[in-house]
Amino acid sequence: MAQITLIEAVTQALAYEMAHDESVVVLGEDVGVNGGVFRATQGLQEKFGELRVLDTPLDETTIAGVTVGLAAQGMKPVAEAQFEGFIYPMMEQIACHAARLRNRTRGRITVPAVWRAPWGGGIRAPEHHSEANEHLFTNIPGLRVVMPSSPARAYGLLLAAIRDPDPVMFFEPKRIYRQYKEEVPDDGEALPLDVCFVLRDGTDVTLVTWGAQVKETLEAADALAAEGISAEVIDVATLTPLDFDTIAESVQKTGRCVIVHEAPKTAGFGAEIAARLAEECMYDLLAPVERVTGFDTHIPLFRLEMKYLPSTERVVEAAKRTLAAS
Amino acid sequence: MSIAAKFEIEYLQYLDAEGKQVRDDLPAFAQDLNQMVELYKLMLSTRVFDAKSIALQRTGKLGTYASCLGHEAAHVGIGSAMKPEDVLAPSYREYGAQLYRGVQPREVYMYWGGDERGNDYQNEPARHDFAWSVPIATQCLHAAGSALAFKIRGEKRVAVCTIGDGGSSKGDFYGAINIAGAQNLPMVAVIVNNQWAISVPRKIQSGAPTLAQKGIAAGLYCIQVDGNDIIAVRKAMEDALERARNGQGGSVIEAVTYRLGDHTTADDARRYRGEQEVKDAWAKDPVKRLKNWLVAKKVWDDKKEEAWKAECDDWMDNEVNAYLETKTQPVTAMFDYTFAEVPADLEKQRDLALSLENTPNNSRAH
Numbered sequence: 001m002a003q004i005t006l007i008e009a010v011t012q013a014l015a016y017e018m019a020h021d022e023s024v025v026v027l028g029e030d031v032g033v034n035g036g037v038f039r040a041t042q043g044l045q046e047k048f049g050e051l052r053v054l055d056t057p058l059d060e061t062t063i064a065g066v067t068v069g070l071a072a073q074g075m076k077p078v079a080e081a082q083f084e085g086f087i088y089p090m091m092e093q094i095a096c097h098a099a100r101l102r103n104r105t106r107g108r109i110t111v112p113a114v115w116r117a118p119w120g121g122g123i124r125a126p127e128h129h130s131e132a133n134e135h136l137f138t139n140i141p142g143l144r145v146v147m148p149s150s151p152a153r154a155y156g157l158l159l160a161a162i163r164d165p166d167p168v169m170f171f172e173p174k175r176i177y178r179q180y181k182e183e184v185p186d187d188g189e190a191l192p193l194d195v196c197f198v199l200r201d202g203t204d205v206t207l208v209t210w211g212a213q214v215k216e217t218l219e220a221a222d223a224l225a226a227e228g229i230s231a232e233v234i235d236v237a238t239l240t241p242l243d244f245d246t247i248a249e250s251v252q253k254t255g256r257c258v259i260v261h262e263a264p265k266t267a268g269f270g271a272e273i274a275a276r277l278a279e280e281c282m283y284d285l286l287a288p289v290e291r292v293t294g295f296d297t298h299i300p301l302f303r304l305e306m307k308y309l310p311s312t313e314r315v316v317e318a319a320k321r322t323l324a325a326s
Numbered sequence: 327m328s329i330a331a332k333f334e335i336e337y338l339q340y341l342d343a344e345g346k347q348v349r350d351d352l353p354a355f356a357q358d359l360n361q362m363v364e365l366y367k368l369m370l371s372t373r374v375f376d377a378k379s380i381a382l383q384r385t386g387k388l389g390t391y392a393s394c395l396g397h398e399a400a401h402v403g404i405g406s407a408m409k410p411e412d413v414l415a416p417s418y419r420e421y422g423a424q425l426y427r428g429v430q431p432r433e434v435y436m437y438w439g440g441d442e443r444g445n446d447y448q449n450e451p452a453r454h455d456f457a458w459s460v461p462i463a464t465q466c467l468h469a470a471g472s473a474l475a476f477k478i479r480g481e482k483r484v485a486v487c488t489i490g491d492g493g494s495s496k497g498d499f500y501g502a503i504n505i506a507g508a509q510n511l512p513m514v515a516v517i518v519n520n521q522w523a524i525s526v527p528r529k530i531q532s533g534a535p536t537l538a539q540k541g542i543a544a545g546l547y548c549i550q551v552d553g554n555d556i557i558a559v560r561k562a563m564e565d566a567l568e569r570a571r572n573g574q575g576g577s578v579i580e581a582v583t584y585r586l587g588d589h590t591t592a593d594d595a596r597r598y599r600g601e602q603e604v605k606d607a608w609a610k611d612p613v614k615r616l617k618n619w620l621v622a623k624k625v626w627d628d629k630k631e632e633a634w635k636a637e638c639d640d641w642m643d644n645e646v647n648a649y650l651e652t653k654t655q656p657v658t659a660m661f662d663y664t665f666a667e668v669p670a671d672l673e674k675q676r677d678l679a680l681s682l683e684n685t686p687n688n689s690r691a692h
Contacts, residue, residue, distance in 0.1 A: 025478065051478050057508055062501035065464060069471015072456065075478070077471075089497075095460045097468070103663040105457050106446040110666070142664045162534070164668040194669055216380070241669030 003181035009151040009200060010116070013158040016188050017049050021076065024159035024162060028080030029056040029065055037082055038118055038177060058227040064090035064115070068097045071113040076162055081117040084171065084176060085128035088265055089291050090115065093290045098167040099142035114161045114168045118146065120212050120262050122175035124302040132294060133212075134265035137169045138240045138272070144168040145239040147213070149176070153237060155184045156191030163190060173212035185267060194238045194245040202232035205319045206250040208273060209260040210236040213310055220315035231319060239269050249321050251277060255286035256322035260310050287325035290318040333542045338562055339552040343610045345618025353561045359625045365406055365556055366616050366626065367634055369398040372422040373613055374638035376587075378646060382435065383591040387650065391438045392419040396554075396586030399612030400518050401488075402426060403559025403581070407567055408486060410451035413472045415465040418458040418520075424489070428452040431645035436652060441656070442663075463493040466502035466515060473511035473576070479535040484512045484570040486563075492523025494540060495531050503578060507545030512570035514563065514577045515541070518553060520585035521607075525598040541578025553581030554612035584610065616678050657683045 002219075018024045026041055034053035035042035045053035056063050060081060067079040081087040098111045121130035137145045146161055146168055148154035154172065159275040161168040199214065200221050203216065209217040214235050232250050236242070251257050257277060259270035274289045292310045299308050338358070342348050355361055376395055382388040394401060414423060421434060428449030437444025437458060445457035459465035469487035474484045489499055494517045506513040511548050517537045521528045534540065541548040547569060551558040555629025566577035584607035586681065588595045595604075620626035661668055661676040668676055 022429070054474075054509075057504050059497070059504070061497050062467060062470070062505050065467020065498055065501065066471035066474060066505060067538045069415075069468040069473075070475050071471075072468060073472045073475035077405070092461060093464060093498075097464060102665070103660075104442050104445050106659075107663050108446045108453065109457065109546075185486055186426050194671075241665070241671045244671060319622065 005178045007177040009155040013155045023203040024076045025052045052138045060089040064093035071111040078114045084117045084119045086129040118174040119171035135269045147171045149213040160190035175212040196243045197235045200233040202230040204230045205256040216312045252284045258290040258318045260292045287322040340556045340557040341555045345615040371638040378642040392590045393587035394419045398532040399556035400553040400581040403556045407563035413485045415456040431650045435649035463496035463498040470502040473513040486608045491519040503544040506576035514566045517580045524589040538580035547577040550580040553583030
């Protein structure tokens with residue numbers, strides 16, 4: 001079986017679902033002949049035609065609103081926002097309509113759509129191509145926010161997102177698009193949404209993260225293990241609706257928690273997890289919750305960007321601080 | 327110098343302000359006087375409905391309401407030209423079109439009366455139409471997306487969106503007509519130009535002499551019609567729908583009318599426009615105009631008018647009663663339609679909210 005990268009897993013999931021469900025269509029800028037600027041839709045237009053793999057006019061608002069219209073008429077559109085930094089014009093359609101139509105029509109109109117967006121920094125990209133803005137969507141009711149962190153989870157979660165009867169934001173960590181390959185059977189098996197994945201069991205500290213930061217967090221767990229510290233690593237995967245129970249169970253076991261994310265610290269999604277821990281696990285905690293995040297600044301242009309992104313060392317230090325506290 | 331392209335915008339009118347016929351070539355539907363009477367009756371019932379809505383709001387039985395006074399010809403013209411299988415994506419005051427397509431007055435009252443069930447239109451074909459869209463112009467892209475779905479599936483259906491003069495300034499409108507042209511989508515965008523976007527007049531929205539011409543830039547058919555002349559509105563709609571259905575492209579229709587009432591019941595138009603202007607606009611009243619024409623054709627008279635108004639009153643009273651008797655939804659209703667199934671994490675908040683079931687609801691209609 002072929003080994004594939006995360007981006008190839010995205011393509012594989014799209015191709016599988018398009019072949020098995022006629023109502024699935026892909027639309028966006030450059031998704032057609034060009035196969036997307038990252039090649040996520042490579043070869044799809046050849047296979048499924050110009051209407052089901054549609055190059056749209058260059059207008060994000062159009063892509064978002066047309067996606068709502070398609071979904072409301074029974075299609076399952078998968079829209080591509082070329083970069084997460086270009087997603088802002090889409091937000092009105094997503095917040096006011098996609099996430100809301102089921103509720104405001106008492107279920108008469110639904111929006112089973114997916115918005116895919118390459119997400120995050122670390123690829124030496126130009127300005128506005130490296131944002132981490134998932135937290136702007138996690139506060140929108142009626143919307144799922146999903147982020148895969150491996151080829152297998154990209155395949156399984158994207159299939160689940162397309163099949164889900166409600167709108168899903170699917171943020172793809174572009175820094176790890178081609179980081180490594182793994183075997184991903186093209187069997188159409190979806191992974192569950194709304195659950196965290198425990199990537200590594202541990203007993204001393206819980207490391208909670210998502211997206212590209214899974215890489216640094218797993219490296220940190222290795223480094224901690226070398227020093228005799230056992231870290232549990234949780235990939236949140238679906239940020240909202242949050243599977244807090246999995247995080248709580250882990251923290252009840254370890255008594256310590258470090259939350260790692262790329263987005264700015266203040267009101268980042270880590271703040272929500274920390275608040276929930278304070279509300280529901282205060283007496284299980286042996287040390288203050290730590291957050292290792294981007295700074296409350298704009299991500300710098302690429303000469304400085306690796307100093308902005310949470311590093312393995314910062315995660316290790318934060319974990320050690322939680323151990324030193326108790 | 328050579329000319330790269332050249333355009334013109336036709337203006338269509340059959341009935342002048344007094345209801346005198348200004349052209350002889352009446353379209354087929356308008357030669358059927360029984361049908362014209364039916365259209366007139368719906369225009370009149372829309373007006374009775376609108377007056378009832380405002381009375382409900384003024385007596386504290388409805389929240390903020392957006393009146394359709396003066397738009398009856400435009401709205402009924404749009405709705406009556408569409409086929410049941412077509413899809414309407416309205417903004418928030420196109421009741422004349424929606425009543426024609428099966429929306430019930432009680433549903434309008436429920437929506438403006440603070441109950442989401444008002445958007446759950448029970449009757450076809452309205453049931454497959456979009457709900458009211460308050461964020462300006464966003465519905466235009468829903469029509470474009472619907473039209474794209476029809477094209478992908480090879481269905482002979484048309485998506486119609488309605489938009490105001492103010493709404494035609496928004497990117498969503500331009501985006502929708504742009505992709506409709508680029509993809510040859512079966513879409514008709516109707517700009518119901520009522521001269522006012524709350525307090526901002528038409529001339530501040532655009533330097534273009536017509537709003538119809540915006541469609542030219544998108545490669546669509548464009549026409550401006552007298553929006554108070556239902557024959558002109560419906561004729562332009564029929565032509566546009568037929569072209570769209572036959573794969574010959576989308577259209578932009580500008581229906582020039584006037585908002586005779588306030589923007590909503592929360593607005594006071596006296597703050598920004600003169601009495602004379604409104605008086606002049608009343609002289610072009612779409613309802614009176616069609617009535618004059620039908621009376622001249624001897625198919626309508628004051629007696630019939632009074633009888634029909636009395637029927638409308640009964641209908642609306644019945645609808646109002648049904649609305650007023652509707653029990654408030656249980657508190658859990660705010661959770662149960664957020665997702666297809668209530669997620670486990672939200673279930674906890676839903677349980678918490680159950681304790682609010684018997685607490686007073688202090689929010690009052692305004």
